[in-house]
Amino acid sequence: MDVALxxxxxxxxxxxxxxxxxxxxxLDAAIGDSDHGVNMNRGFxxxxxxxxxxxxxxxxxxxxxxxxxxxSKVGGASGPLYGSAFRALGKALPEGAEVDAAAFGAGLRAGxxxxxxxxxxxxxxxxxxxxxxxxxxxxxxxxxxxxxxxxGGLAAAARAAAGAAAxxxxxxxxxxxxxxxxxxxxxxxxGHQDPGATSTWLIFQALADAAAT
Amino acid sequence: MDLRREPVRAGVTSPTPGRxxxxxxxxxxxxxxxxxxxxxxxxxxxxxxxxxxxxIVVRAEAPRAGKVGLISGGGSGHEPMHAGxxxxxxxxxxxxxxxxxxxxxxxIVAAAKAVDGGAGVVHxxxxxxxxxxxxxxxxxxxxxxxxxxxxxLVDDDVAVEDSTWTAGRRGTGATMLVEKIAGALAEEGAxxxxxxxxxxxxxxxxxxxxxxxxxxxxxAAGRPGFELPEDEMEVGVGIHGxxxxxxxxxxxxxxIATMTLEAILAAKPVAxxxxxxxxxxGLGATPLIELYLLYGEVAGLxxxxxxxxxxxxxxxxxxxxxxxxxxLTVCRADPELLRLWDAPVRTxxxxxxx
Numbered sequence: 142m143d144v145a146l147x148x149x150x151x152x153x154x155x156x157x158x159x160x161x162x163x164x165x166x167x168l169d170a171a172i173g174d175s176d177h178g179v180n181m182n183r184g185f186x187x188x189x190x191x192x193x194x195x196x197x198x199x200x201x202x203x204x205x206x207x208x209x210x211x212x213s214k215v216g217g218a219s220g221p222l223y224g225s226a227f228r229a230l231g232k233a234l235p236e237g238a239e240v241d242a243a244a245f246g247a248g249l250r251a252g253x254x255x256x257x258x259x260x261x262x263x264x265x266x267x268x269x270x271x272x273x274x275x276x277x278x279x280x281x282x283x284x285x286x287x288x289x290x291x292x293g294g295l296a297a298a299a300r301a302a303a304g305a306a307a308x309x310x311x312x313x314x315x316x317x318x319x320x321x322x323x324x325x326x327x328x329x330x331x332g333h334q335d336p337g338a339t340s341t342w343l344i345f346q347a348l349a350d351a352a353a354t
Numbered sequence: 355m356d357l358r359r360e361p362v363r364a365g366v367t368s369p370t371p372g373r374x375x376x377x378x379x380x381x382x383x384x385x386x387x388x389x390x391x392x393x394x395x396x397x398x399x400x401x402x403x404x405x406x407x408x409x410i411v412v413r414a415e416a417p418r419a420g421k422v423g424l425i426s427g428g429g430s431g432h433e434p435m436h437a438g439x440x441x442x443x444x445x446x447x448x449x450x451x452x453x454x455x456x457x458x459x460x461x462i463v464a465a466a467k468a469v470d471g472g473a474g475v476v477h478x479x480x481x482x483x484x485x486x487x488x489x490x491x492x493x494x495x496x497x498x499x500x501x502x503x504x505x506x507l508v509d510d511d512v513a514v515e516d517s518t519w520t521a522g523r524r525g526t527g528a529t530m531l532v533e534k535i536a537g538a539l540a541e542e543g544a545x546x547x548x549x550x551x552x553x554x555x556x557x558x559x560x561x562x563x564x565x566x567x568x569x570x571x572x573x574a575a576g577r578p579g580f581e582l583p584e585d586e587m588e589v590g591v592g593i594h595g596x597x598x599x600x601x602x603x604x605x606x607x608x609x610i611a612t613m614t615l616e617a618i619l620a621a622k623p624v625a626x627x628x629x630x631x632x633x634x635x636g637l638g639a640t641p642l643i644e645l646y647l648l649y650g651e652v653a654g655l656x657x658x659x660x661x662x663x664x665x666x667x668x669x670x671x672x673x674x675x676x677x678x679x680x681x682l683t684v685c686r687a688d689p690e691l692l693r694l695w696d697a698p699v700r701t702x703x704x705x706x707x708x
Contacts, residue, residue: 166575174429174454174594175575183452212491216429216455218484221491259487321483324520325513325592327599 142295143239146351147200148192151207153347155185161343168336172323177219177336184215184223199238204248205231218321219337222256222269229255242284242295249277249302260320267318267330272309272341279305296352303349306342313338377576379676384573388430388452395437399702402440408464409457411437411448416469422540422549423447423469426478426533427462428485429454431572431675432593435530438703444537445478445701453572453675454594456484462492466501474502474546478532478553480525481509482594504546506553508532510562510683512621513590513599524592527635527672527683528560531695534704538697552694559686561622563614566591566598566637566679589613593637593674593681607644611651614682619659622686626660629687631695636670637679645669648680665695671703 158165158181165178191210197203208228211220233251234240240248253273262268283301288294313335318324323335381387389406396404403412417423426436427449436448447465449457466475475496479489486507493503508525536553544552566588569578572595579595582588587610590599605613624630634649636642649668656663664687672681685691698707 170575170579172596174596175572175579176429176453176455179574180452180455213458213460216451216458216484216488218456218482218487220458221484221487260483320521322521322592322594322596325524325599326597327515327520329597329600 142200142242142245144197144200144203147203149351149354150348151185151188151192151203153351154344155189157343157347158182158185158340165336165340168334168339171333172318172326172330173336174322176217177340180215180217180219181223181340184211184220187211187214199234199236200240200245201231201234201236201248203231204228204234207231218260219269219340222260222337225255225259226252226273242298245295246277246280246284246298249280253277262320265316266320267313267316267323267335267338268320269335269337269341271313271316271335272306272338272345275309276302276306276341276345296349299345299349299352303342303345306338306345310334310338310342377571377573379571379573381573384576387573388450391430391433392437392450395702402437402702403468405464405468409450409461410465410468411440411450412465412468413440413442413446416446417471419471420473421446421471421543422473422546423466423471423475424478424533424537424540424549425449425462425465425469425475426529427451427457427465427489428480428482429456429594431570432673434670434703435672436533439530439533439537439701441699441701441705442708443541443697443699443701444533444704446475446540453574456482456488459488459492459495462489463495463499466492466496466503467499470501474504476536476540476546476550476553477503477505478529478536479505479507480529481507481522482524483521485525502546504550506532506536506550506557508557510557510560511564511592512561512617513563526564526593527562527633527681528557528685530633530671530704531560531631531683531685532556534699535691535694537699538694541697556685556691559622559691560683561618562681562683563617564591564593564598564637564679564681565589565610565614566674566677567604568639568676568678569597570595570638570675570677572675588679591637591674591677591679593672595674595677607648608651611648611655611682615652615655615684618682618684622684624659624661624684624686627662629662629664629692630656631665631685631687631691632656632663633667633671633681633683635667635672635681635683637677637681638670638673639676639678640680642669645680648682652682664692
């Protein structure tokens with residue numbers, strides 16, 4: 142993982158969130174307040190702008206800047222949650238222009254830890270965590286199985302992470318929300334896919350796409 | 355000039371930027387609604403300082419040396435809350451976020467810097483996941499800048515069970531009571547801890563419950579958040595257009611008043627002989643004639659229970675864009691709360707005694 146790949150990932154995530162804004166907003170209308178798509182699009186658009194005007198020395202600096210920008214621009218719960226996750230990822234990465242796949246995996250887990258610490262959600266609460274946690278587990282498992290040598294290792298691990306995130310996202314449909322605004326609906330939140338888990342899948346899919354090219 | 359004349363520039367087919375007729379609202383572009391409304395607020399109320407860069411609304415004379423600064427904020431779409439409550443005897447600053455989206459920490463820190471007169475600030479935060487997180491991050495950042503920060507968490511909505519199965523009760527109608535009463539104490543020169551403690555006491559004495567007859571439409575989504583059949587109502591809604599706890603057949607106003615009041619008094623009892631402040635609040639698209647009708651029902655029920663309505667408000671104070679609906683808030687009052695409620699206030703939305 143180098144600066145170019147870090148930038149390519151965030152760029153791909155911004156594209157995906159822009160293309161799916163309507164869809165995320167519709168999911169949020171069902172069990173929340175109809176703003177998730179717009180907020181994520183605004184936030185990752187701002188990340189793109191911030192990165193265009195910066196020359197970060199390593200991938201860690203790219204993610205720290207992305208996280209800080211998300212906290213400053215998004216608002217709601219998703220701003221602090223995604224912002225803290227990206228900041229923790231950035232700060233967990235060793236200095237240098239390039240980090241290996243294992244260090245990047247440890248950074249992804251640091252991001253998950255930061256998000257859980259801030260939001261207090263556990264797996265099964267119908268949140269971002271339901272896509273993020275299995276993605277990090279799958280990433281680690283893929284590295285253990287196939288090794289992390291070169292970009293090929295990272296690409297395979299990212300592909301596994303995106304697949305697990307998708308599965309986790311789909312598994313939120315039958316869950317009853319216990320955190321966030323959807324929790325106010327009680328049993329009425331059952332039967333809807335969680336918008337936060339959906340945006341998390343989009344971000345991991347963007348990582349897989351960026352790492353594959 | 356004949357305004358009815360057909361445009362001369364026939365054949366121009368590309369849409370004018372910002373002209374998107376899909377959303378039937380008085381707006382120019384969904385992305386510009388909050389900012390352009392603040393421009394209008396500034397024009398209408400020159401006694402407020404509206405900082406469009408930081409997206410905050412500040413009392414003109416802030417900071418005042420030695421006075422605690424009261425700061426609130428939240429998603430836009432609840433007007434007049436919060437910017438309409440900035441002024442003498444109430445808030446020192448408001449931080450409006452995007453529609454139904456909490457403000458970001460930068461806004462809240464900018465507000466703290468603008469109003470801190472050396473006595474610290476008090477955050478008044480509605481209990482929503484995003485609001486709590488952003489105000490918490492801002493409190494840490496303001497603390498790093500040497501500003502003492504206290505917080506009041508408002509969670510008065512008794513439609514939500516307060517349990518480990520939810521994010522906890524929401525902050526709704528009682529927010530205005532907290533801002534008014536704590537604001538009056540701050541105006542008298544009390545310290546930050548005392549102002550925050552009083553705000554918490556008002557919240558604990560208050561309970562709210564809301565019913566919606568229609569969903570609301572955010573400018574960005576452009577269509578109602580949910581579909582509600584003509585003869586049904588959403589019971590226990592919040593103020594962000596989300597559906598309620600359950601859906602029921604529409605009933606006469608008397609039964610709705612009884613149902614909401616019973617839920618409120620079950621959670622926060624007011625005994626016979628005690629005083630209450632009662633607010634019948636419109637959610638945005640309900641006419642005053644219906645709110646007064648409901649107030650009459652509520653007043654009759656409370657009178658039968660022996661509760662004295664010491665003070666009341668009927669109108670649109672904590673809204674949810676164009677949602678048709680109402681919320682009822684009952685605050686069990688004592689002489690201190692009533693004295694501070696009566697204290698002078700001069701804001702765009704509440705003004706008396708000055």
